[in-house]
Amino acid sequence: xxxxxxxxxxxxxxxxxxxxxxxxxxxxxxxxxxxxxxxxxxxxxxxxxxxxxxxxxxxxxxxxxxxxxxxxxxxxxxxxxxxxxxxxxxxxxxxxxxxxxxxxxxxxxxxxxxxxxxxxxxxxxxxxxxxxxxxxxxxxxxxxxxxxxxxxxxxxxxxxxxxxxxxxxxxxxxxxxxxxxxxxxxxxxxxxxxxxxxxxxxxxxxxxxxxxxxxxxxxxxxxxxxxxxxxxxxxxxxxxxxxxxxxxxxxxxxxxxxxxxxxxxxxxxxxxxxxxxxxxxxxxxxxxxxxxxxxxxxxxxxxxxxxxxxxxxxxxxxxxxxxxxxxxxxxxxxxxxxxxxxxxxxxxxxxxxxxxxxxxxxxxxxxxxxxxxxxxxxxxxxxxxxxxxxxxxxxxxxxxxxxxxxxxxxxxxxxxxxxxxxxxxxxxxxxxxxxxxxxxxxxxxxxxxxxxxxxxxxxxxxxxxxxxxxxxxxxxxxxxxxxxxxxxxxxxxxxxxxxxxxxxxxxxxxxxxxxxxxxxxxxxxxxxxxxxxxxxxxxxxxxxxxxxxxxxxxxxxxxxxxxxxxxxxxxxxxxxxxxxxxxxxxxxxxxxxxxxxxxxxxxxxxxxxxxxxxxxxxxxxxx
Amino acid sequence: xxxxxxxxxxxxxxxxxxxxxxxxxxxxxxxxxxxxxxxxxxxxxxxxxxxxxxxxxxxxxxxxxxxxxxxxxxxxxxxxxxxxxxxxxxxxxxxxxxxxxxxxxxxxxxxxxxxxxxxxxxxxxxxxxxxxxxxxxxxxxxxxxxxxxxxxxxxxxxxxxxxxxxxxxxxxxxxxxxxxxxxxxxxxxxxxxxxxxxxx
Numbered sequence: 001x002x003x004x005x006x007x008x009x010x011x012x013x014x015x016x017x018x019x020x021x022x023x024x025x026x027x028x029x030x031x032x033x034x035x036x037x038x039x040x041x042x043x044x045x046x047x048x049x050x051x052x053x054x055x056x057x058x059x060x061x062x063x064x065x066x067x068x069x070x071x072x073x074x075x076x077x078x079x080x081x082x083x084x085x086x087x088x089x090x091x092x093x094x095x096x097x098x099x100x101x102x103x104x105x106x107x108x109x110x111x112x113x114x115x116x117x118x119x120x121x122x123x124x125x126x127x128x129x130x131x132x133x134x135x136x137x138x139x140x141x142x143x144x145x146x147x148x149x150x151x152x153x154x155x156x157x158x159x160x161x162x163x164x165x166x167x168x169x170x171x172x173x174x175x176x177x178x179x180x181x182x183x184x185x186x187x188x189x190x191x192x193x194x195x196x197x198x199x200x201x202x203x204x205x206x207x208x209x210x211x212x213x214x215x216x217x218x219x220x221x222x223x224x225x226x227x228x229x230x231x232x233x234x235x236x237x238x239x240x241x242x243x244x245x246x247x248x249x250x251x252x253x254x255x256x257x258x259x260x261x262x263x264x265x266x267x268x269x270x271x272x273x274x275x276x277x278x279x280x281x282x283x284x285x286x287x288x289x290x291x292x293x294x295x296x297x298x299x300x301x302x303x304x305x306x307x308x309x310x311x312x313x314x315x316x317x318x319x320x321x322x323x324x325x326x327x328x329x330x331x332x333x334x335x336x337x338x339x340x341x342x343x344x345x346x347x348x349x350x351x352x353x354x355x356x357x358x359x360x361x362x363x364x365x366x367x368x369x370x371x372x373x374x375x376x377x378x379x380x381x382x383x384x385x386x387x388x389x390x391x392x393x394x395x396x397x398x399x400x401x402x403x404x405x406x407x408x409x410x411x412x413x414x415x416x417x418x419x420x421x422x423x424x425x426x427x428x429x430x431x432x433x434x435x436x437x438x439x440x441x442x443x444x445x446x447x448x449x450x451x452x453x454x455x456x457x458x459x460x461x462x463x464x465x466x467x468x469x470x471x472x473x474x475x476x477x478x479x480x481x482x483x484x485x486x487x488x489x490x491x492x493x494x495x496x497x498x499x500x501x502x503x504x505x506x507x508x509x510x511x512x513x514x515x516x517x518x519x520x521x522x523x524x525x526x527x528x529x530x531x532x533x534x535x536x537x538x539x540x541x542x543x544x545x546x547x548x549x550x551x552x553x554x555x556x557x558x559x560x561x562x563x564x565x566x567x568x569x570x571x572x573x574x575x576x577x578x579x580x581x582x583x584x585x586x587x588x589x590x591x592x593x594x595x596x597x598x599x600x601x602x603x604x605x606x607x608x609x610x611x612x613x614x615x616x617x618x619x620x621x622x623x
Numbered sequence: 624x625x626x627x628x629x630x631x632x633x634x635x636x637x638x639x640x641x642x643x644x645x646x647x648x649x650x651x652x653x654x655x656x657x658x659x660x661x662x663x664x665x666x667x668x669x670x671x672x673x674x675x676x677x678x679x680x681x682x683x684x685x686x687x688x689x690x691x692x693x694x695x696x697x698x699x700x701x702x703x704x705x706x707x708x709x710x711x712x713x714x715x716x717x718x719x720x721x722x723x724x725x726x727x728x729x730x731x732x733x734x735x736x737x738x739x740x741x742x743x744x745x746x747x748x749x750x751x752x753x754x755x756x757x758x759x760x761x762x763x764x765x766x767x768x769x770x771x772x773x774x775x776x777x778x779x780x781x782x783x784x785x786x787x788x789x790x791x792x793x794x795x796x797x798x799x800x801x802x803x804x805x806x807x808x809x810x811x812x813x814x815x816x817x818x819x820x821x822x823x
Contacts, residue, residue: 035717035754035756038713038715038756038758038801038803038822040756041715041717041754041755041756042715042755042756042757042758044750044753044754044755044756045747045750045751045755045756045757046750046755047750047755048749048750048753048754048755049746049747049749049750049755053691053694056691057691057694057695057698058698060691060692060694060695061695061698061699061702064695064699065699086687087687088684088687088688088691089684090681090684091684091687091688123676123677123680124673124676124677124680125677126673380672380673380676383676383680384676384679387679387680387683390683390687391683391686394686394687394690397690397694398690398693401693401694401697404697404701408700408701408704411704411705412704415704538797553700553703553704556696556700557700557704560697560700563693564693567686567689567690567693570686570689571686571690574679574682574683574686577679577682578679578683581675581676581679585672
């Protein structure tokens with residue numbers, strides 16, 4: 001029976017897919033459903049708080065207890081959505097594959113495949129991502145359709161299928177922001193396929209657009225930077241300079257653009273002018289490779305301008321700065337290799353948020369983050385960090401359960417002891433309670449009442465007082481003195497007869513009522529006896545089952561510790577493997593930075609030696 | 624000039640930073656001067672790293688399944704040990720609409736004894752308003768009649784402090800029993816309403 005409650009959960013198929021919040025709201029058809037199973041409502045309580053782990057656990061538990069019968073399909077879909085949110089994408093896909101094979105609204109089906117494709121692309125499951133995209137049959141809503149096309153283009157580029165990528169991106173329709181990104185990626189695909197001239201045209205076009213937001217401005221900078229360096233490389237510094245000068249002075253690409261502007265001038269032998277952007281770079285962060293490079297470019301230009309002594313000073317400064325920076329990188333590598341660095345990702349954030357939509361709120365403090373800023377923003381590193389966090393969460397979860405195992409064992413043992421203590425008392429009480437005898441007695445009473453009713457034996461139902469009174473009257477009747485033929489005796493006999501008549505009349509009058517009451521009591525007694533027999537059977541059954549139940553509980557409780565321990569060991573292994581993976585990426589990045597510094601140092605030393613040689617030669621000639 | 628060529632190559636080799644949103648769809652490396660061999664080398668290294676990540680990720684996926692299954696089993700075991708089905712009674716709080724009442728806390732008394740006092744966070748209240756149902760308390764009760772008193776505290780109409788109780792007699796038989804403590808809006812009176820009933 002329904003409880004008649006009206007509480008509605010505005011949860012729809014799209015909503016449970018748990019698209020990023022904005023999309024989820026937009027996609028939500030707000031089809032209200034009545035929560036019919038309390039356990040389903042309980043799952044929603046955690047789901048709406050984005051506490052996916054407890055929500056999934058409750059849903060799985062309720063499913064296994066058949067407590068979600070009124071929400072069977074909804075709960076499956078909800079589970080799939082929550083798996084996705086929790087980053088359990090392979091299991092989510094299995095659920096969706098099963099559910100989406102049925103008669104699901106095609107729009108929802110396509111949307112689901114799109115989000116799976118997107119998630120798989122981010123996780124590097126490129127084949128799965130392509131397969132998911134291939135399963136989209138209809139047209140997605142405009143914003144998603146554009147994103148799906150872009151995803152497809154990226155998959156082509158990742159698979160070095162540049163022709164298909166170019167064809168897809170060239171046929172891009174519409175004038176939204178997506179079109180600009182499509183154009184940029186078209187440029188990438190053209191460059192990668194060796195069609196640099198065509199790419200330059202595209203980038204030129206993009207580099208001169210009028211952006212209306214920060215993202216597009218950044219994209220324009222990126223296009224101009226790419227174009228400028230492509231022109232420099234092609235030996236066309238005159239064409240390179242305007243493109244590089246279009247890059248904003250404040251922005252992530254400005255240092256590299258300033259460096260390029262300097263090189264464009266230097267290429268035209270305008271070394272004095274080249275020094276202007278390069279000197280600007282001196283005040284910037286030495287971590288930036290463009291700044292590092294400028295430290296060599298400046299003395300290079302000075303040497304060209306015959307300021308040899310100043311050039312030598314700058315080379316010396318550069319060598320020292322590179323040395324110090326290289327030492328700092330070594331310390332950072334050491335810190336990363338010790339494992340401390342990755343703990344900060346777990347320590348700085350409570351572990352109540354896990355899964356797919358977790359993103360770093362801010363970079364952890366310390367020198368490492370400064371060096372790994374670029375790395376921290378890449379998909380693979382982010383996804384690796386998510387796994388690392390999820391593994392840490394699991395580890396902590398297992399720790400907590402491990403402590404609970406003792407408690408479970410105590411509870412079970414206490415229950416066993418209480419049962420063993422109570423059992424003899426219960427058995428004795430049961431032995432005393434002769435239920436069969438009571439039933440026989442009840443049947444005898446039924447028979448007796450039948451006799452009384454049939455013989456209309458009203459005296460049989462008299463109360464004790466009435467019965468005693470009846471006895472007294474009848475014994476008075478048989479008193480010999482009253483048999484005398486005297487007026488006094490006759491008067492007494494008449495009074496006795498009157499009393500007897502009144503009593504009999506009264507008893508006869510009450511007979512039916514008394515009979516009904518006794519019959520009713522007997523019926524209730526019968527019902528109570530049936531209930532007692534049922535309870536007895538239950539007790540017997542319970543006593544019969546209890547040892548097996550205790551044994552089953554024991555198996556479950558005592559099997560826990562090794563099960564938890566074994567999973568925990570695997571989690572620890574995976575944590576170490578995940579840490580090693582992240583470490584190898586991070587250290588690799590730092591080694592590359594160090595190698596670059598080493599290369600620059602060698603170049604600076606060589607240039608310095610050349611200057612000293614020149615100075616010595618000039619000195620000797622002068623002598 | 625060799626220096627310039629050397630320097631320029633390294634400058635082109637680093638990639639530009641792109642984070643978040645639509646910009647994630649802009650390809651990262653646009654190395655105009657990179658040869659196909661270089662692009663292929665980067666792609667090969669990337670593919671190796673991707674495969675490595677994938678193997679790890681699949682391990683993590685399988686562990687997630689095992690940990691979830693374990694948590695499900697432990698959750699059920701805990702419940703069965705602490706609240707055997709025969710004596711189990713669960714108390715659920717639900718909310719419908721919630722225009723006239725902003726829930727702060729709920730306290731429960733069973734047979735005159737306080738058994739639960741729960742303070743709600745905003746996130747929890749929001750989850751209730753959206754259709755979530757909160758299991759506020761579990762108890763073991765003997766078969767027979769019991770009295771339940773629930774006191775709801777919060778803000779009523781016109782943001783006034785509001786405290787209201789609801790009482791019900793509950794007949795506990797054999798088997799688990801679920802009770803719903805529901806907060807609804809009585810539109811006509813512009814007042815909240817509190818009801819306790821069995822969830823069958």
